[in-house]
Amino acid sequence: TSDVTETPRAGRSNSVSSPPVDYAQKIDVNPPKGTRDFPPEEMRLRNWLFHNFRQVSELFGFEEVDYPVLESEALYIRKAGEEIKDQLYCFEDKGNRRVALRPELTPSLARLVIQKGKSVPLPIKWFAIGQCWRYERMTRGRRREHYQWNMDIIGVPDATGEAELISSIVTFFKKIGITAKDVGFKISSRKVLQEVLNLYSVPENSFAKACIIIDKMGKIPMEEIKKELRSVELSNDAIEDLLQVLSIKSLTELEEKLGGSGEAVRDLKQLFSLAEKFGYSEWIQFDASVVRGLAYYTGIVFEGFDREGKLRAICGGGRYDYLLSTFGGDDIPACGFGFGDAVIIELLKERQLLPEVPLEVENIVCSLDPDLQGVAATVATRLRGKGQRVDLVLENKPLKWVFKRAARINAQRLILVGRSEWEKGMVNVKILSTGEQHQVNLDDLQ
Numbered sequence: 038t039s040d041v042t043e044t045p046r047a048g049r050s051n052s053v054s055s056p057p058v059d060y061a062q063k064i065d066v067n068p069p070k071g072t073r074d075f076p077p078e079e080m081r082l083r084n085w086l087f088h089n090f091r092q093v094s095e096l097f098g099f100e101e102v103d104y105p106v107l108e109s110e111a112l113y114i115r116k117a118g119e120e121i122k123d124q125l126y127c128f129e130d131k132g133n134r135r136v137a138l139r140p141e142l143t144p145s146l147a148r149l150v151i152q153k154g155k156s157v158p159l160p161i162k163w164f165a166i167g168q169c170w171r172y173e174r175m176t177r178g179r180r181r182e183h184y185q186w187n188m189d190i191i192g193v194p195d196a197t198g199e200a201e202l203i204s205s206i207v208t209f210f211k212k213i214g215i216t217a218k219d220v221g222f223k224i225s226s227r228k229v230l231q232e233v234l235n236l237y238s239v240p241e242n243s244f245a246k247a248c249i250i251i252d253k254m255g256k257i258p259m260e261e262i263k264k265e266l267r268s269v270e271l272s273n274d275a276i277e278d279l280l281q282v283l284s285i286k287s288l289t290e291l292e293e294k295l296g297g298s299g300e301a302v303r304d305l306k307q308l309f310s311l312a313e314k315f316g317y318s319e320w321i322q323f324d325a326s327v328v329r330g331l332a333y334y335t336g337i338v339f340e341g342f343d344r345e346g347k348l349r350a351i352c353g354g355g356r357y358d359y360l361l362s363t364f365g366g367d368d369i370p371a372c373g374f375g376f377g378d379a380v381i382i383e384l385l386k387e388r389q390l391l392p393e394v395p396l397e398v399e400n401i402v403c404s405l406d407p408d409l410q411g412v413a414a415t416v417a418t419r420l421r422g423k424g425q426r427v428d429l430v431l432e433n434k435p436l437k438w439v440f441k442r443a444a445r446i447n448a449q450r451l452i453l454v455g456r457s458e459w460e461k462g463m464v465n466v467k468i469l470s471t472g473e474q475h476q477v478n479l480d481d482l483q
């Protein structure tokens with residue numbers, strides 16, 4: 038007999054009528070440029086990752102929320118020169134509305150918090166896992182979508198908020214086997230830059246732009262950085278002072294530079310002190326060069342990095358005390374982070390920490406006689422009613438085919454419905470790992 042394989046595509050009988058000619062066309066079976074499919078194996082890994090995101094979020098008492106992938110473009114119209122704005126996946130819909138595929142989740146969160154108003158008491162602790170988009174010229178071949186895990190605390194002004202958020206990310210890393218030897222957090226505050234620029238007469242709206250420019254340090258030449266800083270009306274003295282401060286790597290040195298009375302030093306000291314109490318001091322370091330690339334951050338900012346320096350930032354976040362008020366909401370302090378689904382998988386691969394996430398179906402059920410297909414359905418339903426996963430063979434297949442499928446789906450048991458056994462109300466149960474088999478009365482099947 039020919040090698041029995043599961044129904045081969047090409048070998049499908051031509052009993053299926055061919056599609057109507059008028060719309061038969063060969064389509065591109067690949068997903069749109071920059072996007073991904075999630076076939077079963079990849080989907081199981083994604084579900085494993087998201088399950089860990091959710092478990093940690095719930096461990097910290099956060100509630101899950103979600104928002105439309107499509108938002109008004111107005112949520113993202115910020116004039117600070119951000120990359121995320123330049124790459125906005127935006128268009129005009131059939132109602133002539135300017136809309137965008139969300140590039141991040143925080144503006145949606147701000148919108149919903151304002152919408153809910155006083156009906157949601159503070160502090161708000163929400164988390165979300167959502168697909169985010171950017172439209173980037175595929176010249177760099179980078180992805181146009183990724184999934185982000187966000188946790189946000191709304192209504193807590195102190196650095197206790199950021200300390201709690203970093204604790205949740207450390208908890209996540211530990212949960213999936215990542216240690217402080219693999220990953221660290223660089224932490225700073227935008228108030229460091231603010232306090233330096235306050236020494237110079239800098240236009241109010243130059244601060245956010247300067248942060249976005251500084252975030253490009255290391256990605257574009259320093260001369261270009263200085264040129265862009267001059268273009269947002271920073272004097273050469275201010276620029277030199279700024280760049281000097283950005284090289285500071287210790288809080289002690291920062292205090293010497295800024296003095297001990299400013300908010301930047303106060304907030305950072307509080308955060309590092311709380312880190313001791315949370316037990317994650319070994320994971321964090323002060324690094325004044327961290328500013329992050331989103332315009333709305335106003336205070337502490339942080340990013341998770343791989344200590345081998347091979348990968349892009351794993352996650353990032355910070356305080357954004359004025360985002361809600363810029364959307365017309367109340368002046369409510371807020372902090373949060375975003376954690377993408379791509380770099381973390383690259384890190385796990387690097388560290389040989391990718392989990393095995395096999396398909397697991399306890400039972401495969403099949404009838405040996407076409408007249409007993411209904412009985413097989415009854416058996417499958419009985420087992421499913423007991424919470425057992427069942428792959429029910431839906432066609433009349435040779436036993437060799439069934440064994441092959443059982444192996445592929447990792448079935449633990451094969452339940453065979455045969456005529457002679459069924460006449461006694463029995464079914465055959467075969468334990469596939471040992472080969473042991475016995476007859477069981479349907480009512481005793483566990």
Ligand SMILES: OCc1cccc(Br)n1
Nearest residue numbers: 169170171180181182183
């Ligand atoms: O991290 C920036 C970003 C935003 C949306 C989609 C992708 Br891929 N990346």
